[in-house]
Amino acid sequence: MPASDNMTGKQASNKIQAPQGMFDILPEDQPFYKKIYGTGEKISSFYGFKEITPPILESTELFEKGTGETTEIVEKQMYSLKTKGGDSLTMRPEFTPSLARAYLEQGMISLPQPVKMFSFGPVFRHEKPQAGRYRQFHQFNLEAFGSKRPIVEVEIIYVFYNILQALGIKKLIIELNSIGDKECIGDYKKLLVRYLKKNESHLCSDCKRRLKINPLRIMDCKQERCKQIVLGAPQIIDHLCKECHNHFKKVLEFLDELGLPYSLNPCLVRGLDYYTRTVFEIIAEDELGRRLGSLVGGGRYDDLVKLFSRKSVPACGGAGGVERIIAIMKERNLNPGETPEPRVFLAQLGDAAKIKSLKLMEDFRKAGILVAESFDRDSLSAQLKNADKLKVLYSLIIGEEEASRDMIIIRDMINGRQTSVKTDKVVGELKKKLKQQ
Ligand code: HAM
Secondary structure (H helix, E strand, O other): OOOOHHHHOOOOOOOOOOOOOOOOOOHHHHHHHHHHHHHHHHHHHHOOOEEOOOOOEEEHHHHHHHOOOOOHHHHHHOEEEEOOOOOEEEEOOOOHHHHHHHHHHOOHHHOOOOEEEEEEEEEEOOOOOEOOEOOEEEEEEEEEEOOOOHHHHHHHHHHHHHHHHHOOOOOEEEEEEEOOOHHHHHHHHHHHHHHHHHOHHHOOHHHHHHHHHOHHHHHHOOOHHHHHHHHOOOOHHHHOOHHHHHHHHHHHHHHHHHOOOEEEOOOOOOOOOOOOOEEEEEEEEOOOOOEEEEEEEEEEOOOOHHHOOOOOOOEEEEEEEHHHHHHHHHHOOOOOOOOOOOOEEEEEOOHHHHHHHHHHHHHHHHHOOOEEEOOOOOOHHHHHHHHHHOOOOEEEEEOHHHHHHOEEEEEEOOOOOEEEEEHHHHHHHHHHHHHOO
16 A cells, blocks of 8 residues: 555645645556456456446536435535536545436436446545545445345345455455335434433534434444443334335345355444445454454445436445555455566667667567566666566667667577577567577
């Protein structure tokens, strides 16, 4: 993970730096992103999810309505701007409302349902930067629109679980809860508020405010004093209506049949307004079984699409936090795969040789042989030193004389032996030599 100061929130005032909580993805970290995208793409495509890339900027109203006005994201964390034309746009803080919009706007409602989509890309939240919490981070996101069946949320959990396993991340636990639907949640909220009001003076200031606007969020407050109060609160799982109860029971049965490790967490409510019924998080555990941060979060949201149209479209999905997955991979020494190392170095002297080398690079590229060079250097000894450092097996040398005779010297870097070949034979010759290694 990037270790620059802007990740930790420190910022020197006299220097131009990346914005706080945002960072450069350096060359050494690129293989992690590629690996997560590649693994996610392969597994989710296999399960019928098609890739979709929505715009990074969307109308602010989309998130105000979709993510929800009482969420911290909309209240405090959105990067919003006014365009020159006067439109109010927001850098997406998550994918879900964008995909609900795309589903409606692109007429996907007339396709065979469910419509299953995956996306990968940056999201933006103006949060307090700290370990595992950035202002620009990446999500691998899955959504399925058009099915109310419990098997669909189980499929989403299963696909995420399989992606994490394929990345080598073991010791995972799925935390689950059901927060019911608008039929049962209303009555439950009344009960909860009645209980919390009795304990209001002991709640943190945020929860005192939440008590009025979004009492459910108090259930997952991280403050110790609120946690103590929540321990005695009525649990939503005991107040589900029959349909929600049966739906959740089916989800658990399917998870049992798949042999997935899960635990029920009655305090899991998630911080977004649109959820109904099943909510889940996938969490990595350490050696001692202690739960580390959440790698994936999601759930069912049967009423979101209705906020944008009159159509009722049940849906569910989830998103994996790519930087959190990378952090675990690094901590557990899970290598994202070798970046191929060049085995050949191309050294040249003079302009004619440099141009010939550039053309030759393309022939090597087409033949699938990785070649390093340092076109910027003029001295042959400096170039060969470079080749030594890279531990290549062969160096190809084109001096001024070789360039005029259309020849190349092949130098075996292990025994120092040199042979000359015609330029148009060098790729074939190297192929043969590398095969023998
Ligand atoms: P979320 O829980 O807000 O859900 O984010 C999903 C994941 O993104 C988290 O589990 C975490 O790994 C990562 N994440 C969240 N905030 C940060 C941050 N500030 N820095 C680094 N990583 C972070 C959603 O975004 C929902 N849209 C998921 C969903 C899709 N639900 C239904 N469909």
